[in-house]
Amino acid sequence: MPSNDEAASDHLAKEVKRLSGENKKLREVLSVMYDNYNTLRKQYINNCSTSGTSRKRKAEKITSRVNSELSDEDSSCNKSRVLVHHHHIQRSDHTTLLVKDGYEWRKYGQKITRDNPYPRAYFKCSFAPTCPVKKKVQRSVDDKSIIVATYEGEHNHSKVVLEAGEGSSTTTIGHSHKQPEFNKLLIDQMASFLTRDPKFKAALAAALREKTTLTHK
DNA sequence: CGTTTTTGACCGGCGC
DNA sequence: GCGCCGGTCAAAAACG
Ligand SMILES: [Zn+2]
Numbered sequence: 001m002p003s004n005d006e007a008a009s010d011h012l013a014k015e016v017k018r019l020s021g022e023n024k025k026l027r028e029v030l031s032v033m034y035d036n037y038n039t040l041r042k043q044y045i046n047n048c049s050t051s052g053t054s055r056k057r058k059a060e061k062i063t064s065r066v067n068s069e070l071s072d073e074d075s076s077c078n079k080s081r082v083l084v085h086h087h088h089i090q091r092s093d094h095t096t097l098l099v100k101d102g103y104e105w106r107k108y109g110q111k112i113t114r115d116n117p118y119p120r121a122y123f124k125c126s127f128a129p130t131c132p133v134k135k136k137v138q139r140s141v142d143d144k145s146i147i148v149a150t151y152e153g154e155h156n157h158s159k160v161v162l163e164a165g166e167g168s169s170t171t172t173i174g175h176s177h178k179q180p181e182f183n184k185l186l187i188d189q190m191a192s193f194l195t196r197d198p199k200f201k202a203a204l205a206a207a208l209r210e211k212t213t214l215t216h217k
Numbered sequence: 218c219g220t221t222t223t224t225g226a227c228c229g230g231c232g233c
Numbered sequence: 234g235c236g237c238c239g240g241t242c243a244a245a246a247a248c249g
Binding site for chain 1: 237238239240241242243
């Protein structure tokens, strides 16, 4: 039966393609992890060997960064808030600081920092109006082909677009960009968010009261 | 027209 | 108090 063999080989070819795509992604992740480790090691060595240069600020920053990076798993930065810090490093092209990961971001600031000639950009997740996630993106001092993004917070909406690979699976869930259904979902989310807020209830009651008295007069 | 980027103003914490 | 510094706001500009 040649058709069976053909089907089997076709299936195998598809599987190989999928696996190679997955492998590529894994390689990328590994490279990112390696870069992360390398920069961290550099900073650690630098911190250990710079006992002569009096830079208490630098030392403090490095220690804090080391702590946040190393104890990310165990005692995930009990700094002051419930906010969850998460660091990630991403390869970049040469001149862009606008990074496309699976979310939509609105840039709301950019500052120059003391110990880094490259500016730092501040983004907020604009996918849902109620999403509190922010991220800071700035090029690394040591390796200029690397930009480091620190995420903060947790998304409260479903992640939508996942991957832009050429593999067989382009797992885009439904909505692309401009659907009334999506807007409806957003409005629903906002409404539930507002009605859950007692302050909003009080304000609404006050407004209604004022309006009724006004019309009653 | 709505949304996003730009960019200086602004604010609050911290060390002095 | 003052200045520094990281973070945010918001008005204008830019984009589609
Ligand atoms: Zn989000």
